[in-house]
Structure formats: C-alpha cells, structure tokens
Amino acid sequence: MSEYVTLTIDGVEVKAPVGSTVLEAAKSAGIKIPTLCFLKDINGIGACRMCIVDVGARSFQAACMYPVSEGLKVITNSPKIRETRRVTLELILSSHEKKCLTCVRNRSCELQKLASDFNIKDIRFEGELQNYPIDDLSPSIVRDPNKCILCRRCVSVCKNIQTVSAIETNDRGFNTIISSPFHMPLKDTPCVNCGQCITACPVGALREKSSIEKVWDALSRKDLHVVAQTAPAVRAAIGEEFGYPIGTPVTGKMVAAIKKLGFAKVFDTDTAADLTIMEEGTELVDRIKNSGKLPLITSCSPGWIKFCEHNYPDMLDNLSTCKSPQNMFGALLKSYYAEKMGIDPSKIFVVSIMPCTAKKFEAQRPELASTGYPDVDEVLTTRELAEMIMEAGIDFRNLKDENFDDPMGEATGAGVIFGATGGVMEAALRSLPYFLTGKDDENIDIHVVRGVEGIKEAELEIAGIKVKAAVAHGLGNARMLMDKVKSGEADYHFIEIMACPGGCVCGGGQPIQPASVINEIDLKAERAKAIYQEDKNLSLRRSHHNPRVLKMYEEYFEKPGSHKSHKLLHTHYIARENYPEDKCGQ
C-alpha cells in the first residue's frame, strides 16, 4: 500500500501512515517525545515547543504537528534539542506562580512532572511574574491566570469541542492572557460551566469553585440532617483518585467513605434517574400522542441547558420540563423524605456529589427550590469528594463495601447508565414500550445508542410507532444536531444531549487524567465500561420496575405527570443573551 511512508527517527526506520505526525510515528517506534500543549483531537497547535525535533530544517519543529514524509530524517534527542527544550521549560517555569505545595494540582500537575522529568534543579532565567486577579465569581469555575502557562488546551476545548468560546487568548507578548471577552468575569459570559477547561488544564490555573469548607461546616452542625446523593458517574471514576485502574467501579467503598465523613444518609441519585425516566417518558408519550412539541430533548445536563438557553432560546419548549436527577432528588428529600422521616425540611442539608461543575451553577438557580428551600444545598465534584476522603484520613482501598441508604436506596441499571452518553436514551427506550402499550418488549441492551461517536441516531419501532431518536455528547455535536433540527433537516421524536464529550463519566468534575493518559486511551469509553458493567450486574434494569419509585408514586406523587410531580419535579427555562450590552462596556 502506498499509504505508508518510511522515515528514519533517531536512526531507526519507521513506517507511518501518510498524514500522521512525527510524534505519532515516534510513538509507534517506542520513542518518547515530551509534550505539554498537545491534547489528542483537542489541541494541536505546536505552541509549547516541548516536542521539538530536528528534521533538518533551519529551526527545530514541533513533532506534534510535523507531518511524516518519505525519507524524512528525524532526530528527537541530541544535546542541542535537550538544551533548547530545557531552556523553554525553564522559561515557562520562570513565569509560573510556583506555589506547588498549596496548589490544587500538587502531584497531578503536568508541568511539575515535566520539571521533574527534565531534572530541573535550578531556573536560570527568573524574572517578572504576572499578577492578575483571580476570577472566582462563577459558582462553578475558578480561573487563576497567574498559574496559566498559555498552552491553550482550555481555549481549544471551549472553542472547538464545546463551541462555547467563553475564553480566548487576549493581549499580546508577555501580557498574553487567557480570558473572556472584555476580561469579563466568567459568570457574565455564555460559559456553560461544563468544566471541560478544568480537565484539559495541565496545571492549577483552572479549578472548580470549592464547596469543601461549606460541607465540612454543615457536617459539624448538630442541628442539621446532612445527606449525600451521588451520581452514577462518580462511582465509575473516583477509584482513579485512589490508584484503581480507569474504569473500575468502586460503589461500595465510595458509599462507605461518604458515611465515614459523617453524612447521616447516603443516597443514590440513580433513583432520581429512574424517576426522571418515569416523568420524561410520560412527557414524551404525551407529546407524541397529543401532537405536542417535538423533538423532546433531555434536560439532565445543566451545561447543555445553559447552552440551549444562550444559543437556542427559541427552542426552550423542546426541552423536557423535568428537573435534572440531582434536583429531582433534592426536592424529593425535602418533601417526600422529610415527611416520611418526620424531619423539618429546613434542617435537611442536601449535598450532591457530582461528576460535574455545572451542577454547582444549577443548584443555585433560584427556580430550583420548589419546596421553598433550595433543592440542593451544596455540590461537590468527584475530585472534591476524593480530597475530603483524603483529608479525613480514610483508608479508601481498605474500606468494606456498604450499601446506599433507604428509603431511596435502590436503583435500576437504567438509572446507572445515565452516566454515559446514550444512557438516558437507552433507559428511556427500555421503558417506552411499557409507557405506550403497558408491556415490556425484549430490548434491554440497546447498543446503537452506546459508544463514543459524536452523534448517534436510532430508529425503533415501538407499538407501531417508528420512534426516531438521536444522541449527542459534547456541545459542538449538540450544536450540529440542533442546527439540523432547527432547519427542519431532521425530525426526531426524542434527543438526548450531554454537555460533556462522553457524557457524565467525563464531566468537568471528574478526576483529571494527564495528557499522557488521555492521548493514549479513550477515557470516555474506558469509564463507560464501569457503568455498563454495573448495569449488567443489576437484576432490575428498567426504571419503571424500580420498587422504590413505584412506591413513591403510590404514597406521594400518585402518577407521573401529576400535579404534585409537576410542582416538585419539573421546572422551566430562561432565554439568556450571550453578551448583554451592560456587561460588555467595561
């Protein structure tokens, strides 16, 4: 085949596909080239100059960008290359605020790792440092430009993957800064709080707005009944923080750890996911049968919701009115649970543990307080939970598995798979035959909506109706899909959209894997494995089979879509301007 070229890297002949880069070719030959700004499929700009190699040109070239060609001779390692890389790294370090010991990324910092790999003991070129204000006004994301090394991974993910473009490169030269338009606080921009910038950041320039202190504070108060709920994606990834291989579900240990932190109860948000299917499924059937607004689009992902409010304000009627599972659960805890347990709802403090930074913003939405109290009081990300477990000195790996608490302690496999892209759709499709005909069909593993492809489509015949469904994850894909819907090019009944690529398993609040891992494996697929494994192991796998949920309807809500469920479990949306004039004039 002529689609391969032969080149020489460090004297070794390497065959590489046409169109591949020197970095890829070197990797295939087992030659490691250091990288920093490069993030596979996200950021390829050749900016950081760590991967420079000698291709015989006037200056060294970035291996991450340089295309292979027949007969190309590459040297990846020579005293001159090492010294040039080293000086560049020293320069980056010289302009970086090196408060490593107190940095959120201490020991998980890619810059720290490089400095160690390069055996840097002294920085020869210290000089002026930047002194920018920290933007911590967003409820979700904190930006510290003084730690930023301008690799632009955050910009690329925000602009190219999410098509949000809330941050960009501003100003020039030494004063170059990643910031929002007009240097506005992030909270005033169309930022959707997805936090993909955080997981892309190699250093501590981006982090979640921490709720840890507030949660410790609540836990220390005797008068509060502090309960936790955990989303499905958390158990699929938190093990990574404690040395488990990616994709290892650690549900039992996680529950045990949370209890050890002092929470009165630990609940499973999956129960609310099952509840969501009951409500949303009913909503879908209603819209199909009564010629309501279609397609119906899921509303679980708060990043997606804010994106829709900014970018498709005329399509808010397409969104399901269902609250997200986190808020359904919160409302449930402060109504049904409070009544059942005889606890004053004002004394219930709900902490959500989420794979998500946008959930922090969602929890603060004023409209999400249908009991008169906020549905959710504080949101911790998966990372924050891990930090608290470590801070409390809990030996996570040696904990005995424990179960979620009742009365909402049971969930189905359908609730679990909410954590991966396509999961909500699959859960809905598992229950849809029942909603339409009162009977289940044989479909339980609906593979067509699984997987990491950006946009997935499915057409299933259920009770004589050809149900057309689509799934998008990552907001760039969502935008493509929405534009198709808007132009009339596509006519779906039901659409699932998750803001983060891969869905919640790769949410902005999840453990951060360095580029060295992300560039090698597909994190989305690996983490999803844990989700689908847990689903497979459960005996109940359809939401409408969940006995706790059925009991809730029996005891409290009467039926899906009832007046009470509308009051507590449903919400509305707000059209938002992208850059309102009064915010831009500074």
Added chain:
Amino acid sequence: MVYRSHVLICNGTGCTASKAPDIMTRLEKELAAKGIEKEVKIVKTGCFGLCEKGPILVIYPEGATYCHVKADDIEEIVSEHLVKGRIVKRLLLGDKDAEDVARSLDNVGFFNRQLRIALRNCGVINPENIEEYIAKDGYAALAKALTEMTPGGVIDEIKKSGLRGRGGGGFPTGLKWQFAAQEVNGVKYVCCNADEGDPGAFMDRSILEGDPHSLIEAMAIAGYAIGSNQGFIYVRAEYPIAVQRLNIAIKQAKEYGLLGNNIFGTDFSFDLEIRLGAGAFVCGEETALMTSIEGKRGEPRTRPPFPAVKGLWEKPTILNNVETYANIPVILLKGADWFKTIGTEKSKGTKVFAIGGKINNTGLVEIPMGTTLREVIYDIGGGIPKGKKFKAAQTGGPSGGCIPSSHIDVPIDYDNLLELGSMMGSGGLIVMDEDNCMVDIAKFFLEFTVDESCGKCPPCRIGTKRMYEILDRITNGKGEEGDIEKLEILADSIKHGALCGLGQTAPNPVLSTLKYFREEYEAHVKEKRCPAGVCKAMLNYRIIPDKCKGCGLCARKCPVGAISGEIKKPYVIDKTKCIKCGVCMDTCKFVAIEKK
C-alpha cells in the same frame, strides 16, 4: 488639454506631514490669482524618496526640483518661475548654479546612484489617475501575459529573472508561484503583504502611495500564473493614504476592465479586496497574516503545510510583499534577461532601502543589489551628521542585526547580509555613529519584539522578555557576571525553539551586537561603564578643574541646582543631585565638562 507647465508635488506620508496639502491649496490660489490656472497642471505624486528635504516640488518642463518648500514660498515660485520663467535658485535641490537647471541633480549622489525599478513611477505620476500609469506602460505587462504567454511561461520568466522575495527571507518568487501553480485545487488565492512593520521602514508604503496600480497589475499577473481569481491586499490601517489610493486604484482598474471578469477579453477573471491589519508586527509573518485575513487572532501557525499547499482558508495561496510585486510588470515587459543583468550572482535586481538614523539624507532609495554599504551611507546618504564616525548599520529591523564599520565595503545582497549575522529584511537601514551604545540598541529592538510577540510560544513570549530584562539591568549598571552568557543561551534557544520567523530571528540584534561589540557589553557588566556615553545610570558628569574658568553658566543652567562654586574658581557637580540631563555639558563654552 495641453499645459505649458507641470508642477509635481509629493503627497507621500512624509511630505503630507510637512504640509504638502497646504502647499497645494496655496498653489491653486496663486495660480488663479495670476490667471494661469488653465496653463499649469498640478500633479499630486507619490514619494520622491528624499524625505529629509521635503516637501518636494518639481516643475517641468525645466525639471527644477525645489526642496523644503513652504506655503509662503509659493507666491515667489508662481510669480518668478511660472510667470516670469526665472528659477527660484534658493529653493533648488542640488547644484544651485547649474547652467541647466534640469542637470542640477546630476551630482546629487542621492539620485544619481539609484536605479528605480520598483519605485519607477513614484514621484513621477499621479497615483490617483490610472491613465498616467497606463501612459507609463501600465497594464502592458498584464496584457502581454494574458494574450501572449501561458501561465507556465509567466512563471518561467519570473524564475529566470532570479527575483527573490523583498519582504524578508528572500525566497525565489518564481519557485513560490510554481508550488502554488502545481496544486490542483479549484480555489487559490493571491495575497499581498502590505503589513510593513519594521521600525523605520516605509518602502511598501511609498509604492502603495505612489504607484498602487503596479501592485494591482502584478497581482493579476500572479493570479493568472497560479490559476487564482481572487486576491487580497493586507495593509495596515496605519497607512490611511495608501489605503485610500489603493481603493481608488482598484475602483479605476475595475472601471477600465483591468480587474473583474474576462480581462482583455480572455477567459481570465481576477478580483481584489483590501483587508486592513490592526498593526500587529507579527501579522507580517505569512501564516499569521492569513489567519488574520480569515478574521482570527493574528498568530502564526506551524508549517508545513506551507501556504502554497494550504494557505488562506486552507487553499493554495501565494504571498508576496509590495516591493516584490512592483518588480513583476517590469520583468515581464523588459524580460528576465534584462533583469538578470542587474545585481549580484544570487541577488538580482534592485532593493529599496529606507535609510534613517544618523544619516544626512533620511529617505528612500532604490539601489542595485551589490552596492556597498559605504556607497549607501556616504554617496547616497550624504554621510553622517556633524562628521561623526560611522559605527554600525542595522538592517532587517528587529529580525536583523548590525553590520560594523569593518564590513562597510560589503556588497549588499541577501547572502552577504545573512553571513554577517544580519539580513535583508524588508529594507530598513538604520545608521549608527560613535554616540550609539550597542547594548542600548539591542535593548531597543528587544523591547520592540517583547511588545510585538504574539504570545503563542514560550521561547518568544517569555524568552525575549527575559533577554530584555537582562539587557535592561546591564544598561542600568546592574549587570551581573554571567549575564552575557545567559543572553547567549537564551538567544540560541529562542533561535532554534521558537515557532515562527519572528521569534526565531528575535535574538539577532543581540547576537550580532555581541558578535561585533562584545567589549561594549563587557564594559557595561564588568566596569559598569557605557563606552558610548548613552546609558545614563552609569554616567557621571564631572567638571574638569583645569579647564573650568569659573564662569558659573553651567550652575545657572542646571535645572536641579546640582552645580555650585565660586566665580572664577572651578565649579563642582553634586552627584547626588545630578539627573544627568547633559545641559551643563551643552552649555559649557570651554569643554570643561566630561561624562564618563
């Protein structure tokens, strides 16, 4: 209409700044007052080149060239020259007593050493009138290309001429065109880099202002050669006159059918658009320029792919600068063989230089490649003011370097300059004399690069900043042992590690001054002394007691009262009060004050 006299007035940016528009208005008024406004034609031209002597006004048929003309001189010029036929000798440039006034410039080195190809029409025609350009063989080269030559034939001719890019790197123009022509792609673009950004350089501006049609014609020829129907001129918004004249020229060319569909009745169509740059220096780098045209932040990207393969909007694109294009029509009309006779073995044709700094004739000159630096400075530039000693010439702007006096006889061409550690660049040439501190000069250029770095790659973004900081402390008398070595390490790493040409060449001003003037650096660092007496922090003013007559003038002039003494006895400067302004030294009639 036939006129008995033509008055050409330079309307380039330099002369416009020194009030050429007022002169025009006054001239119109005076001509009307004398009732001869129908007999004398006023022609607004582009730059004559000798900006130092502007505003410049030339009257034909006599060919009298007047310099430093003021509005108040107009009455005399009209009544004496235009009415009575008497030359106003006091305003003449050159030999005021020449028998034939048209020959008064014969011995003016500034003009007689030049060979104007790219600048052929500057100062000759009215750039806002397409017919004047056509009268000077304008658009004949385009006609020839379209009707007598194949696209390949055009490229062969350019290749044969040996023309190299005048914007910096000196890449063979014909080869660049050939690469783009080879690409099989429906859409291709022709771009012009008119984002001239080197400090002190204004070659391209003068061509845009003085002869915009030559650029339009050349870009159409390039379009024909590579198979493109669309061109973009990227010009900095700080060149308002150039932009205005380009707009007029494009409009006229469209009206005359020289742009648009089926040019000269052939199948070839070509259109041109202007894109304004916001003044970022880095947008002169080809990939940054194209990124900027695309509407994005102007930043370079890695190459390959090269623009000839994937350029503007990922389509095959050629980019040449204004001066390169200005050569094209002449080459096609007179032939590559003629062009090849000019210049050196590997650098053919001429090069326009903007000479400035410590030189008498500040201005714009076009010289054959191979002219020596000495000829440029002394014969054309008129030497150095106040008879000071030549120290070095900086070429290539912030990407270039200094050529010391020991190499003053080097024939200027691409390869010689590179070998000396400088480069041709776009043609800025700054002359320095014995009073220039080379460390200070290096710092000046580094400061420019620090400001103009796009911020994308760390070697340039942080490296140039750190180099600047080191230079700053050296020039402030705080240089440390090892600083020079640090500069060298940084310079070397930036040169090899930076992403684009701007970054890779940013250390050149330091490297070349270190190469030729290392002892000046060492004096600053080790002896805390600035040999040229420029770096204030290391200077001390002292009154030499033996020479001081005790007149007290310096004490009276000192703005901070740092000098004291008794009349007729030597005065003393209080170092703690002295702000080193130098007023005392300028004031002293007995040369009794020294700075060290």
